[in-house]
Amino acid sequence: MAAPSELFCWKAGLGLPSVNTDCLIVLAYARFSGAPLKIHKISNPWRSPTGSLPALRTKEEGSCSQPSQIIIQLRKQKYNADYDLSAKEGADTLAFTSLLEERLLPALIYALWVDPKNYAEVTRRWYGENMCFPLNFFLPGRMQNRQLERLRLIRGNDALEAGEEAEKELYHDALECLNLLSQRLGSNKFFFGDSPSSLDAYVFGHLAPLIKIQLPNCRLQQNLKNLDNLSTYCSNILSLYFPSESKEGVGRPVSSTQQGGDFDNEPYKRRKQLLSVLVAVAAMLSYALLTGIVAIEHMQEEHVGPASLRGPSHEDEEEE
Amino acid sequence: MSLAAEAFVSQIAAAEPWPENATLYQPLKEDQILLSDSASSLAVQTFLRMCGLPVLVSCRANAEYMSPSGKVPFIHVGNQVVSELGPIVQFTKAKGHALSDGLDDVQRAEMKAYMELVNNMLLTAELYIQWCDDYTATEISRPRYSNPYSWPLNHVLAYQKQWEIRRKMNAIGWSGKNLEQVYEDVSQCCQALSQRLGTQPYFFNKQPTELDALVFGHLFTILTTQLTSDELAEKVKSYSNLLSFCHRIEQTYFKEHEREGQFGSSRHSKSSLP
Numbered sequence: 342m343a344a345p346s347e348l349f350c351w352k353a354g355l356g357l358p359s360v361n362t363d364c365l366i367v368l369a370y371a372r373f374s375g376a377p378l379k380i381h382k383i384s385n386p387w388r389s390p391t392g393s394l395p396a397l398r399t400k401e402e403g404s405c406s407q408p409s410q411i412i413i414q415l416r417k418q419k420y421n422a423d424y425d426l427s428a429k430e431g432a433d434t435l436a437f438t439s440l441l442e443e444r445l446l447p448a449l450i451y452a453l454w455v456d457p458k459n460y461a462e463v464t465r466r467w468y469g470e471n472m473c474f475p476l477n478f479f480l481p482g483r484m485q486n487r488q489l490e491r492l493r494l495i496r497g498n499d500a501l502e503a504g505e506e507a508e509k510e511l512y513h514d515a516l517e518c519l520n521l522l523s524q525r526l527g528s529n530k531f532f533f534g535d536s537p538s539s540l541d542a543y544v545f546g547h548l549a550p551l552i553k554i555q556l557p558n559c560r561l562q563q564n565l566k567n568l569d570n571l572s573t574y575c576s577n578i579l580s581l582y583f584p585s586e587s588k589e590g591v592g593r594p595v596s597s598t599q600q601g602g603d604f605d606n607e608p609y610k611r612r613k614q615l616l617s618v619l620v621a622v623a624a625m626l627s628y629a630l631l632t633g634i635v636a637i638e639h640m641q642e643e644h645v646g647p648a649s650l651r652g653p654s655h656e657d658e659e660e661e
Numbered sequence: 662m663s664l665a666a667e668a669f670v671s672q673i674a675a676a677e678p679w680p681e682n683a684t685l686y687q688p689l690k691e692d693q694i695l696l697s698d699s700a701s702s703l704a705v706q707t708f709l710r711m712c713g714l715p716v717l718v719s720c721r722a723n724a725e726y727m728s729p730s731g732k733v734p735f736i737h738v739g740n741q742v743v744s745e746l747g748p749i750v751q752f753t754k755a756k757g758h759a760l761s762d763g764l765d766d767v768q769r770a771e772m773k774a775y776m777e778l779v780n781n782m783l784l785t786a787e788l789y790i791q792w793c794d795d796y797t798a799t800e801i802s803r804p805r806y807s808n809p810y811s812w813p814l815n816h817v818l819a820y821q822k823q824w825e826i827r828r829k830m831n832a833i834g835w836s837g838k839n840l841e842q843v844y845e846d847v848s849q850c851c852q853a854l855s856q857r858l859g860t861q862p863y864f865f866n867k868q869p870t871e872l873d874a875l876v877f878g879h880l881f882t883i884l885t886t887q888l889t890s891d892e893l894a895e896k897v898k899s900y901s902n903l904l905s906f907c908h909r910i911e912q913t914y915f916k917e918h919e920r921e922g923q924f925g926s927s928r929h930s931k932s933s934l935p
Contacts, residue, residue, distance in 0.1 A: 407834050432853035436774035439781035494832035497732070521770035 345377045346399040346418070348411075349389040352382035354467055356553040358583045362449065364395040366408045366546030372582040373537045376420035384471045386480075408546075412539055423538045430533045434540040437525070437532075440518055445547050447495055448515030448561060453550065454488040455503045458558040474611055512561045519561075522548075523568045530577065537578070545578050553579075673741065675755045683716045683738045685709075686724045692808045693722060695801075696886050697787040702734040704878025705746055709736075710914045711869050712758040722809035750871050761870045768865055772872045775857060775864070779872075782850040783879050785835060786843050790893065792826040794840055797889050848896045851880075855900040862909060869910070876903075877910045 348371065350364035359365050359382070371378050378397075383389070389396040390404040397411045398404045399418075405411055415421075423431065453464050468481040493501045501507050522544060531537045532544070551565060552575045565571065687702040688694040694702070702718075709716045716736065721727065728735040728744045735744035736752075743752045753759065761772060791802045806822055807815030830836045835843075854876060863869045864876070880903055884894050898904060 407837070428856045429859075432856040433771065433774070435782070435849065435853045436771065436778040436857075439778040440774040443777045443781055491832045494829045497730075497829075517773075521773055524766040525770045525774075527767075 345379050346397055346414070347381060348378045348395065348397050349381045349383060350395040352384050352471065354471060355463070355550075355555075357549055358579075360467060360550070360554075361394060362446070362546045362550060363408045364546075365549055366542050367395045367397070367411050369537075369545045369578065369582065370408075370412055370415065370422060370539055370542040371420075373539075373542060374415060374420035374422040376415050376418070384468075385473055385476060387476070408543075412542075422536075422542070425536065426533055426538055430538075433533075434538065437522070437540055438543050440521065441543055441547050443495075444514045444518035447492055448511040449547060449550060450488050450492045451503075451508065451511050452556055452559045452561060453554075454485050455492060456508070456556075456558055457503055459556045460485060462557055463554065508560075512564075515561055516564050519565060519568055519571065523571050526570055526574060528570060531574075537582075541578070545575060549575050549579070672755075675757075677739055677756075679714050679753075679756055679758070680739055681715060683714070683736060684719050685716045685734050685736050686719050686721055686727060687734045688724045689720045689722055689809065693805055694720075695791055695805060696882060696888070697784060697791060698733050699886065700784070700787065700879040700882040701732070701746065702878075703882055704875045705734050705736070705749055707877050707910065707914060708746065708750065708760075708871055708874035709753075711760060711874055712753055714753065714758060746871065746875060760868065761865075763868060764865055764870070771857075772865065772870055775854070775872050776875055778850060778853060779875050779879060782846055785830075785833070786847045786850070787879070787883075788826055789830060789835055789838070789843050790840070790888070792823050793830055793836070794889075798823060800889055844892055844896055847893060848899075851897055851900050851903060855903050858902055858906060860902065863906075873906075873910065877907060881907050881911065 348367065350368060351359045351361040354360045357365065358368055368380070370376075371380075383394070386392065386394050389406075390398045391406040393406050395408070395411065396404050396406050397414055399414060402414065405414060416423075423434065426434070452459055454460055465481045465485075468484070469477045471477075472480060489501075493499050496511075526532060531541050533540070548571060551559075551562060552572055556562060685702070685705060688698060690699075706716065706718065724733050724735070725731060727742075729742055730744045732745050735742055736749060738752070741752070743749050750759075761769060764772060790797055792798050803819040803823065807819040810818060827836065838846075858864055863873045865872070880897055883897050884904075884907065886894075888894075
């Protein structure tokens with residue numbers, strides 16, 4: 342364990358330490374297990390070692406992107422938040438994680454990426470504002486297509502479209518899952534005793550976007566308000582393990598590297614550079630036109646026919 | 662099923678009692694059915710037996726296309742057609758037969774979670790081994806899946822199914838796994854089930870529930886199906902309480918019907934547990 346591993350994830354936004362569920366899971370687990378990671382909060386997935394976020398880069402084992410693989414890597418480095426769990430609790434962790442992925446995740450994908458109003462007003466706006474030029478033009482659209490396809494494949498329904506029917510079905514399943522989670526959590530602080538485990542990381546990663554992000558068109562959020570213990574649970578984790586982010590709301594990333602600063606300024610810097618280059622080229626062209634071609638037209642008016650070919654060179658010699 | 666359709670079906674379902682001629686449709690047992698479909702079908706059959714509801718098993722080559730959701734098995738009861746274990750459980754509940762009524766809220770949450778675990782890990786692993794492992798796909802899955810059809814339809818359908826499954830694996834992040842990792846996942850899943858079962862006769866002590874039916878369906882099929890390698894069955898066999906669980910359910914619910922041929926052997930599967 343010579344140098345700390347590096348974790349690349351989406352930067353903070355919309356009231357959360359990271360806008361992406363998988364990144365939230367990994368960040369939460371890292372905080373729970375006390376792993377000393379060098380965290381790079383970026384907004385350009387192409388800069389990550391695996392091409393997608395989150396990504397963990399270790400010196401020995403290369404890079405991986407799936408949250409479950411990242412957690413396994415951290416466990417290998419002896420940062421294990423599940424150390425105190427009994428075998429049965431470990432089994433419950435697997436079971437409830439599967440429940441989350443099958444029932445809650447589709448509704449989350451729908452609410453953030455497929456529902457047209459939410460996508461236009463919240464998701465696309467955030468990604469468009471926070472990605473660098475020119476990625477912000479096409480990458481959110483591409484991400485939306487991928488998420489829709491992923492949703493269709495998870496549900497096994499190729500004809501799934503944004504609409505009343507799909508929304509009702511997905512939210513119904515998700516609400517059932519949330520009720521089950523609420524019943525399992527009861528009035529405990531965390532799912533297994535007083536210290537958080539990987540299941541808490543998974544639940545937090547899926548639940549926090551639903552609770553914290555203000556979505557204009559999401560009936561599920563209204564139903565969630567009735568489940569007090571889940572809201573308290575999320576706020577608890579945010580205040581205990583992500584104190585700086587929870588205070589600022591939509592704040593700057595806490596642990597950003599020197600690259601983070603550049604990415605914030607870069608879209609404007611590049612735009613300015615491009616504009617100035619364009620202005621310079623336009624100026625040179627217009628100068629060339631003004632001195633060259635305008636002169637040619639002038640000559641053609643006065644001298645008819647054959648002389649026009651020699652006109653510009655004649656004019657150039659005179660000027661020089 | 663959509664919510665509106667579900668509510669409608671429940672209403673109609675509640676009106677009539679379970680008929681004698683209820684039928685369960687699945688692909689051809691001898692030549693066509695694959696491991697994952699066989700497991701799902703056995704789970705439904707076990708559930709119905711646990712409820713004490715009679716059902717005839719009918720094998721059809723086009724069962725997958727007859728099904729309303731595209732998945733097998735499906736049951737034809739009265740004038741309704743319901744597919745997959747989840748909706749079938751709700752359907753039978755509407756008719757007044759339920760196995761999980763005695764559970765409290767926390768137990769019901771756990772039961773649903775463990776059912777999702779089986780679907781998420783065990784079923785997905787079965788699909789992966791069948792369709793994403795080239796050797797198994799070539800030797801077993803594609804020939805069996807397209808068995809009833811003539812050339813060139815058999816090739817087209819088989820490759821189409823394989824492509825569809827591989828896309829799904831890609832979407833859920835399983836395409837980066839190799840066979841060893843999948844076997845490891847199966848082992849983890851079995852360990853979780855074994856831990857939850859402990860020394861009890863069923864997952865929720867004395868009474869069987871749909872979770873028991875689902876787990877039995879999958880584990881029994883894995884243990885009695887011959888694949889290109891025995892590693893999958895070996896992973897399950899290493900948990901003795903799961904083996905005795907399967908024996909127990911087989912003895913209780915299936916032994917007396919064995920002579921009727923409902924549970925007969927085929928080239929693909931062995932007839933009873935080793």
